[in-house]
Amino acid sequence: MEYAVETFSLTKIFSDWWGRDKVYAVDDLNLQVHYNEVFGLLGPNGSGKTTTLKLLLGLLYPTKGKAAVLGGDGSDPKISARIGFLPEESYLYRYLNARETLDFYGRLFGLPPKVRKLRIEALLDMVGLKAVANRPVGTFSKGMARRIGLAQALINDPELLILDEPTTGLDPIGTRQIKDLILELAKRGKTILLSSHLLADVEDVCDRISILYGGKIQAEGQVRELLLQSDKMQITTDTLSDNAIERIKKLIKDEHADCEVISPMEKLETFFIKTVADAQQQEQTTSGAVSTTGISDFLVAKAAKENILDKLVSAPVSRQTAPESGKTKQVVPVETTEPKPDGRLLRELTKPTKPERPKPVTRERKIKTQPVESEVPKPEQIRKSILDRLTDGSSPRNDDSEQTDKSEDKKE
Amino acid sequence: MRSIWAVATNTVKQALRMKIAAVFIVMLIIMLPVMGVSMTGDGTPKGRLQTFVSYGLSLTNLLLCLLTIIITIYTLTSDIKQRQIYTVITKPIRRYQLLFGKLLGVVLLNTALLALFSSIIYLITVYTPKYLKVTESELSRLKSRYSQALDAELSRVGASYSEALEAKLLQGSAYLFKLKTDVLKLEADLNQINNEFFTARAALVPPEVDVTKEVLDAYEKRKRDGQLPPDVRRSKFIDELTKRKQLEKRAAVVGEQLVWEFNNVKVLGPDETLFIRYKYDVSMSPSDSQVYSMWEVGDSRQVPPEVSYFPRKDPVRTFRELEFSSNLIADDGYLSIKFLNVTLNNTTVMFPPDGLEVLYKADTFGVNFIRVVLLILIRLIFLASLSLLASTFLSFPVAILLSLCVLVTAIFSAFCLESFDYLGENLSWFYHYTVRPIISLLPQFDKYSPAKYLVPGRLFSWSLLAKVAGLMIFVKSLLLLLLALLIFRFREIAKIII
Numbered sequence: 001m002e003y004a005v006e007t008f009s010l011t012k013i014f015s016d017w018w019g020r021d022k023v024y025a026v027d028d029l030n031l032q033v034h035y036n037e038v039f040g041l042l043g044p045n046g047s048g049k050t051t052t053l054k055l056l057l058g059l060l061y062p063t064k065g066k067a068a069v070l071g072g073d074g075s076d077p078k079i080s081a082r083i084g085f086l087p088e089e090s091y092l093y094r095y096l097n098a099r100e101t102l103d104f105y106g107r108l109f110g111l112p113p114k115v116r117k118l119r120i121e122a123l124l125d126m127v128g129l130k131a132v133a134n135r136p137v138g139t140f141s142k143g144m145a146r147r148i149g150l151a152q153a154l155i156n157d158p159e160l161l162i163l164d165e166p167t168t169g170l171d172p173i174g175t176r177q178i179k180d181l182i183l184e185l186a187k188r189g190k191t192i193l194l195s196s197h198l199l200a201d202v203e204d205v206c207d208r209i210s211i212l213y214g215g216k217i218q219a220e221g222q223v224r225e226l227l228l229q230s231d232k233m234q235i236t237t238d239t240l241s242d243n244a245i246e247r248i249k250k251l252i253k254d255e256h257a258d259c260e261v262i263s264p265m266e267k268l269e270t271f272f273i274k275t276v277a278d279a280q281q282q283e284q285t286t287s288g289a290v291s292t293t294g295i296s297d298f299l300v301a302k303a304a305k306e307n308i309l310d311k312l313v314s315a316p317v318s319r320q321t322a323p324e325s326g327k328t329k330q331v332v333p334v335e336t337t338e339p340k341p342d343g344r345l346l347r348e349l350t351k352p353t354k355p356e357r358p359k360p361v362t363r364e365r366k367i368k369t370q371p372v373e374s375e376v377p378k379p380e381q382i383r384k385s386i387l388d389r390l391t392d393g394s395s396p397r398n399d400d401s402e403q404t405d406k407s408e409d410k411k412e
Numbered sequence: 413m414r415s416i417w418a419v420a421t422n423t424v425k426q427a428l429r430m431k432i433a434a435v436f437i438v439m440l441i442i443m444l445p446v447m448g449v450s451m452t453g454d455g456t457p458k459g460r461l462q463t464f465v466s467y468g469l470s471l472t473n474l475l476l477c478l479l480t481i482i483i484t485i486y487t488l489t490s491d492i493k494q495r496q497i498y499t500v501i502t503k504p505i506r507r508y509q510l511l512f513g514k515l516l517g518v519v520l521l522n523t524a525l526l527a528l529f530s531s532i533i534y535l536i537t538v539y540t541p542k543y544l545k546v547t548e549s550e551l552s553r554l555k556s557r558y559s560q561a562l563d564a565e566l567s568r569v570g571a572s573y574s575e576a577l578e579a580k581l582l583q584g585s586a587y588l589f590k591l592k593t594d595v596l597k598l599e600a601d602l603n604q605i606n607n608e609f610f611t612a613r614a615a616l617v618p619p620e621v622d623v624t625k626e627v628l629d630a631y632e633k634r635k636r637d638g639q640l641p642p643d644v645r646r647s648k649f650i651d652e653l654t655k656r657k658q659l660e661k662r663a664a665v666v667g668e669q670l671v672w673e674f675n676n677v678k679v680l681g682p683d684e685t686l687f688i689r690y691k692y693d694v695s696m697s698p699s700d701s702q703v704y705s706m707w708e709v710g711d712s713r714q715v716p717p718e719v720s721y722f723p724r725k726d727p728v729r730t731f732r733e734l735e736f737s738s739n740l741i742a743d744d745g746y747l748s749i750k751f752l753n754v755t756l757n758n759t760t761v762m763f764p765p766d767g768l769e770v771l772y773k774a775d776t777f778g779v780n781f782i783r784v785v786l787l788i789l790i791r792l793i794f795l796a797s798l799s800l801l802a803s804t805f806l807s808f809p810v811a812i813l814l815s816l817c818v819l820v821t822a823i824f825s826a827f828c829l830e831s832f833d834y835l836g837e838n839l840s841w842f843y844h845y846t847v848r849p850i851i852s853l854l855p856q857f858d859k860y861s862p863a864k865y866l867v868p869g870r871l872f873s874w875s876l877l878a879k880v881a882g883l884m885i886f887v888k889s890l891l892l893l894l895l896a897l898l899i900f901r902f903r904e905i906a907k908i909i910i
Contacts, residue, residue, distance in 0.1 A: 014908055057502045059906040077504035085502045091495040093422065095429035107418035108503040152499060 004070060004160055004191040005033035005056060011064035012051055012215075025051040027215035028065070033193055033208075038186045040202040040223075041195040043212035049195035050088055052212075053164050056193075057085055070160055081109060084158030088165045090149030094138030098129050098148050101137055102155055109156045116155075123151040126181075142169035150178065161185065163194040167201050172272045179205050200269070203227070236264060415505040419513025424521050427483045433521065436479045440529050444468055448536040457546045458604045461537060466863040468533045473788050473862060476522060476529075480792045481815045484518045484799035489808040492905065501905055508897050511804075515796055515893070522792045530785040534778070546601050554598060558591040607685065607869075608733075612780035614871040615689075616770040618672045623657040630657070663762040664753040671712075672768065676745040679772045684738040687771040688749060692728045695760040701727050704757055707734060708750040711742040718742075719750075738772070774871045783872045784862045790884045794855055795819065797889040801896040804903065818854060825856035855884060 012026040026048045033039040041049045054060040056067050058075025072079040092101055099120060106116035124130040127147035132140075137148060146169050153161060166182075167175040182192055182205045196202050202209060203223060210220045219226065240248075245261055252259045427433045447468055453459030488511075491497040500510065541547055565581045565588060566573060582589050630653055634640050640649065664670045679686065692703050702725050710719030720740055726732045741747045747770070753761045798818060802811035821828045832843075832851055860880055865872040 054906045059498060059502065060904050075501075077506060080502055081504040083502065085499065087495070087498045089495075091498055093426065093496055095426060096422075100425075104418055104422055105499070105503065108415050108500065108505050110414045110504070149499075156503075 003032045003068075004035045004037070005031065005039075005068070005193055007031045007052075007056075007065065007067045009065040010052070010055060010062055010067050012048075012055055012060060013063045024215050026055065026062075029212075029215065029217065031210060031217070033191060035191050036186065036189050038182060038192045038194070038205050038207045040206035040209040041193070041212060042197065042199070042202055042209055043195075044197060047212040048215035049197075049212055050164055051215075053085075053162055053193070053195060056162065057083070081156060082159045084153035084156060084161045086149050086153040086161075086163045086166055088168070090142075090145040092137045092145060092148060092152075095136055097134050097136050098124065098140075099133040101148055102151055105152045106155050111156070119155055119157075123154060127151045143171060143174055146170055147174070150181075159190060161190055161192045161194075163192065165196055165198075166194055167196065167198055172269055173276060175201060176269065176273055415503070416509045416513040416516060419500075419505070419510055420517035420520060423483075423487050423514050423517025426487055427517070427521055430486075432483055432486065433479060433525070436475050437525065440472060440475060441532070443471065444529065444532050445536065447471075448540065456604065457541060457544050457601045458609050460544070461540055461605060461609050462867045464540065465533065465537055465866050468536070469530075469784070469788070469862040469866065472526070472529045472533065473791070476526060476788070476792055477795055477819055479525070480518060480522055480795045481799045481812065481819065483521070484514065484796045485803045485808060485811045485815065487514050487518070488800065488803040489806075489811060493808070495906075497905055507900050511800060511893070511896060511900055515800055518796045519793055522796070523789060526785060526789055526792070530781070530788075534781055541605060546598060546605065548602070551595070551598050551602055554591070554595050558588075558595050561585075561588050561591055607687070607735075609869050610777040611773050611869045612775035612777060612871040613687070613771040613869055614774035614873070616674050616677060616772075617766075618674070618768060620765075621658065621661045623654055623661065627653045627657055658765075659762065662765075662767070663760055664751065665760045666753050666757055667755055669750050669752040670763070671751075672749045674745075674747045674749075674770060677741050677747045677770070677772070678745060679738045679741070680774065682738070684773055685735050686738055686741075688734040688736070688768065689731055689771055690734070690768045691731045691764060692726065692767070693762040693764055694728050694757075695762070696758075697728065698757060698759060703728055703759075703761055704754050705761070706752040706754055708748075708752070709734075709736050710740040710748065711746055712748040712750065713742070713746065719748075733771075774873070777869070780869075780872055781866065783874065783877050784865055786877060787860060787872065787880060788862060790881050791855070791857060794884045794889045794892075797892040797896070801892045801899070804896045804900040821851075822855040822857040824858065825854060826858050828854075853888070855888060 007029050010026055010029040010031070011024070013021045014023040014025055016022045029048075029052060031052070041052060043049050051060065055062050056069050056074050057080075058073065067074065070079050070082055074080060074083065093104070096104060102120040102123060103116060106120065111119070121130070124133050127150060129144060129147055129151070132144070137145060140148065146166075150163075150166070153163070161182075163182075166178050170178065179201060182194070186192060186205075186207075194202075194206070206223050208220070208222055209226070211218045249259060249261070448464055451460065451463045451467060453461075453463035491500070497510075501507065562573075562578065562581065565585060566577070569577075569581070571577060582592055627650060631646075631650060644652075662670070688707070688709070694703065705724045705726070707722040707724060708717075708719050709722065710717060712719060718740070720736060722734055722736070724732075724734065749768075749770070751761075795815065799811065799815045802814045806814065829851060832847065860872075860876070864870070
């Protein structure tokens with residue numbers, strides 16, 4: 001019970017139709033994942049990452065060796081009740097809608113109906129799919145399916161979360177959200193084992209990593225230790241005058257070291273997210289799946305030593321869900337509209353506008369609610385959300401524009 | 413249990429939303445009423461009812477069998493192929509729970525569909541006599557019209573009623589004559605559907621007479637006399653002799669009589685009608701194909717015998733029925749039936765092996781119908797188990813093929829068994845210990861078919877139903893399921909073969 005996941009000379013050999021050994025997918029693997037650790041399995045395609053995870057979960061049986069998960073067998077219901085698993089692709093029942101999907105998995109865990117209902121709503125909120133919760137999963141884009149897959153892995157509030165390529169198919173914001181979520185869960189004492197070949201993602205979240213190649217561990221250790229260039233130093237300062245730089249250079253030269261002075265580059269991810277967030281701030285129309293920035297907020301708001309979900313359940317519903325519902329609803333129109341040019345909106349925009357006319361934010365919203373295709377959620381849902389917001393007064397800016405809009409109309 | 417239920421409801425949703433079931437449901441919902449209106453059978457109300465029930469139930473049965481096979485196999489193989497099973501099997505659910513969940517879902521769906529379609533068939537069947545105007549109220553209406561017309565005629569002639577006068581009047585008035593024939597026809601039709609269709613009649617079949625001793629004696633005698641044909645095996649010769657002796661027991665030369673005795677005859681009520689259903693074979697066909705006979709029914713043990721006599725004239729090689737009252741049965745349930753080949757014939761009269769039985773009403777049509785529908789449900793459960801087994805180790809198309817093969821052999825099991833017996837004759841030892849046990853493990857759908865019982869209004873008893881259920885569900889289906897569990901338990905779900 002020292003490790004959350006431990007394997008002993010785990011070996012998996014795939015054989016051909018005649019039973020001859022062909023491929024050593026996992027070869028004598030000894031893996032230890034501590035409790036409360038984010039562990040990354042890295043490796044190129046076909047290096048045995050997914051096979052290892054499948055062996056842990058009992059989807060495959062080892063040819064040799066043994067795997068212990070949470071101190072037992074991963075296929076034992078008592079153990080698997082404490083595991084959350086997200087497979088490499090979201091294999092979902094296409095004919096179920098998002099809510100039914102989560103309900104089905106919740107029932108497999110034997111959760112009582114009341115707990116199930118609350119958890120489903122909270123999770124839908126968290127992955128930003130509440131507005132499309134009644135749409136068959138078969139119509140979802142890859143990223144949306146991924147989000148449902150993640151929600152399904154979290155429904156039992158697992159101790160150990162096994163994520164196979166968690167960020168594939170997600171946009172940078174979704175990726176960021178998952179990473180934030182992973183960090184948040186780790187903060188609350190969960191153990192997370194993930195496999196990926198997207199190095200940036202692993203670097204951001206993992207405490208320790210293993211690099212697999214040919215089914216064998218090639219390198220293992222703390223991310224920080226592995227990447228630390230102990231023979232180099234980096235100093236970050238505010239902008240300095242040329243004179244000051246010259247002085248510093250000289251100082252360093254005296255120490256017999258080389259130095260290079262440049263402005264540090266921002267990470268593309270940070271830049272991207274900032275740009276999109278700006279656009280969202282201005283409430284520009286978008287057709288892509290820009291989702292809640294609310295994951296971390298949601299979790300932080302509920303952050304506690306115990307699991308958030310159960311706390312959520314035990315607390316009175318209205319008090320707990322009210323703030324979040326406001327949050328998701330804000331995202332509703334953006335999340336659900338598909339890239340479909342809205343004729344009315346275009347005409348509106350291309351029309352020579354009067355200069356004094358303020359940007360009709362709420363009108364745009366209304367236009368978006370016109371259901372052009374079936375995938376757009378029911379209009380009343382959105383109208384209701386706007387109403388809620390207006391009555392809440394939580395977003396006064398919209399309120400203003402609504403009023404100016406009306407006065408404009410009167411003037412015209 | 414909760415997870416089994418979750419899987420079951422999901423399976424039902426899958427079947428309904430993937431529109432597999434929809435095709436079958438729409439087809440049946442359209443076809444059954446159309447069949448009810450368009451099928452006329454041999455033109456009589458009874459024939460019409462028989463045709464509809466027979467075809468309606470057979471069609472429902474066949475389509476539901478196919479649906480069961482397709483849904484069961486689809487639900488498991490698609491889960492494995494599209495890998496939804498990865499997320500299911502890694503949840504706290506045991507593999508047997510997954511299989512039972514799937515099975516439960518399929519059985520529930522089938523039960524619901526079967527209940528729906530059989531109620532449609534039942535309602536149409538019960539409504540058909542009203543639609544055809546073959547009812548008691550219609551009969552009394554016709555009768556009163558006839559008596560009014562007759563009264564009018566009588567008052568016109570100015571005489572009081574007598575049978576001779578009625579006959580005379582009938583000859584004189586075409587209208588009256590038509591009314592009378594209508595009444596008689598309706599009466600006959602009504603009798604026919606009530607006695608031979610809307611009923612559940614049990615049959616008493618006289619046991620085959622034991623002729624072993626006689627046959628062996630005859631064989632020994634021939635052997636002693638040296639009359640045995642040299643190139644015939646003993647067993648074959650004895651078979652031949654047995655057949656001949658048994659036929660002798662069922663044959664009556666002119667002037668001779670045949671006697672059948674039954675014990676423990678029990679009927680529903682005190683004044684029921686019983687039927688002797690019989691068919692003649694003759695050694696030499698009479699010119700008009702008719703056989704004259706005298707039947708004697710009752711308790712012949714008494715002195716004098718308490719019996720009734722029924723003189724009859726019947727065509728050969730057709731089933732006929734002779735009605736008699738249950739009062740003729742002795743208090744202890746004894747009944748004797750005698751057939752006399754009267755001298756009017758000049759041919760030997762024989763009864764074929766199934767040529768005589770005594771029928772009596774043992775239950776109502778409705779209850780019998782329910783039991784027959786349950787028989788279909790038993791088949792569906794068996795097929796679901798079979799398909800589940802097939803899909804634990806085969807892919808969708810192969811599993812479908814296998815299950816369909818079993819379905820076809822089950823439908824034509826008598827033919828299959830016979831032809832295998834014939835083919836296996838030459839390799840008897842090998843055949844008897846290998847192929848035959850496997851074949852006889854297959855279900856025999858044609859042995860107990862729904863139409864076989866409902867069309868002639870025969871009783872399909874609870875005990876027979878229990879017997880079939882015991883064999884099909886608790887032996888065969890359970891074996892299949894155990895095998896399926898064993899295979900699925902050890903199957904590597906994510907296995908790859910390179």
